[in-house]
Amino acid sequence: MYQNELLEQIKCNDSIPYSLSYYADRLSISTSDVHNLLQKLIRLGYPLEVSDSTVLLTKPMISHTRVDALLKEQKLHYNTLFYPRIESTNTEALENLSELSDRTVLLTDYQYKGKGRLGREWQSPIGSAVTLSLVLKPDLSGEQAVLFTQLTAAALIKALSPFVSAQIKWPNDIIVNGKKTAGILTETTFKSSRLEGIVVGVGINTSLDSTEISPALTNKATSLLMETGKHINPNALIGNFLKNFEGFYQNWQQTNDSSRFIDLCKKASVLLGKEIIVRNGERSRLARVRDINASGELIVQFNDEAQLTPLRTLDFSIRGKHSYI
Numbered sequence: 001m002y003q004n005e006l007l008e009q010i011k012c013n014d015s016i017p018y019s020l021s022y023y024a025d026r027l028s029i030s031t032s033d034v035h036n037l038l039q040k041l042i043r044l045g046y047p048l049e050v051s052d053s054t055v056l057l058t059k060p061m062i063s064h065t066r067v068d069a070l071l072k073e074q075k076l077h078y079n080t081l082f083y084p085r086i087e088s089t090n091t092e093a094l095e096n097l098s099e100l101s102d103r104t105v106l107l108t109d110y111q112y113k114g115k116g117r118l119g120r121e122w123q124s125p126i127g128s129a130v131t132l133s134l135v136l137k138p139d140l141s142g143e144q145a146v147l148f149t150q151l152t153a154a155a156l157i158k159a160l161s162p163f164v165s166a167q168i169k170w171p172n173d174i175i176v177n178g179k180k181t182a183g184i185l186t187e188t189t190f191k192s193s194r195l196e197g198i199v200v201g202v203g204i205n206t207s208l209d210s211t212e213i214s215p216a217l218t219n220k221a222t223s224l225l226m227e228t229g230k231h232i233n234p235n236a237l238i239g240n241f242l243k244n245f246e247g248f249y250q251n252w253q254q255t256n257d258s259s260r261f262i263d264l265c266k267k268a269s270v271l272l273g274k275e276i277i278v279r280n281g282e283r284s285r286l287a288r289v290r291d292i293n294a295s296g297e298l299i300v301q302f303n304d305e306a307q308l309t310p311l312r313t314l315d316f317s318i319r320g321k322h323s324y325i
């Protein structure tokens with residue numbers, strides 16, 4: 001019963017060791033209750049270290065209190081929901097879309113059935129990733145919804161810029177030093193042909209270490225910890241991401257001009273000018289990437305065609321001619 005309260009208090013103290021009796025006092029329970037709860041959390045996989053009757057987090061984790069305080073400080077009006085454990089924040093958001101208000105953020109650090117693009121799995125070990133879904137209810141057509149993935153990618157690039165120079169592999173991969181460190185999954189639902197809402201799912205590998213990456217992905221996946229040698233605080237990262245998201249979003253809504261974030265997507269693109277393989281079902285074709293247009297589409301020229309073709313984000317998988325990018 002006290003497990004989540006204890007965890008939240010430890011998260012708020014970051015990596016500073018506090019005694020078990022300190023937490024016992026705060027929760028009005030015994031020290032041995034705290035000890036038992038900690039053992040349970042450690043068995044579940046939480047990055048906690050207990051020694052000399054003190055406890056600390058070995059990796060910074062998402063704290064609901066901290067995220068709310070940061071959003072308030074930045075005057076960002078997002079409604080946050082924190083889930084101690086959840087199948088997938090995107091699934092939860094889609095299933096409850098009608099009750100969720102615009103600009104709701106679903107957060108967790110324990111997602112056990114995460115979804116990636118094109119029906120893939122998305123794994124995020126406890127305490128090693130930021131996993132969130134943003135619910136938006138704009139007055140837009142479904143067509144324009146495609147742009148949200150690009151807007152999100154641009155906001156992520158800006159939020160990560162104090163730590164790393166990240167790039168975008170259109171449409172939804174965030175790349176650091178040639179490997180994927182974050183991904184975006186945008187899903188939309190319609191109610192009698194009207195757009196009911198958009199769910200933008202974001203997964204960032206923050207503190208994953210090399211042992212947490214499956215052997216099949218070692219050449220393709222990485223984390224901020226592996227690339228910078230630092231544990232980047234997930235709460236500050238979420239706050240920064242939402243601040244940048246809101247900046248781009250408001251500008252786009254007011255001007256109807258996507259160029260602020262599309263320009264950044266182009267600048268950060270790993271694909272522009274490159275030769276790529278476009279796979280659609282069984283069919284693979286070679287193409288050269290020419291541009292990203294104002295609708296967020298990738299403009300390619302297939303090797304056997306003279307004209308340019310816009311690719312939407314659906315259905316395609318893209319890789320470099322010789323490697324992942």
Ligand code: BTN
Pocket residue numbers: 087088089090091113114115116117118120122130131132133172173182183184185201202203204
């Ligand atoms: C991809 O790169 O294929 C997209 C990955 C998106 C993962 C995030 S984690 C939070 C949200 N919930 C999910 O189930 N998926 C997205």
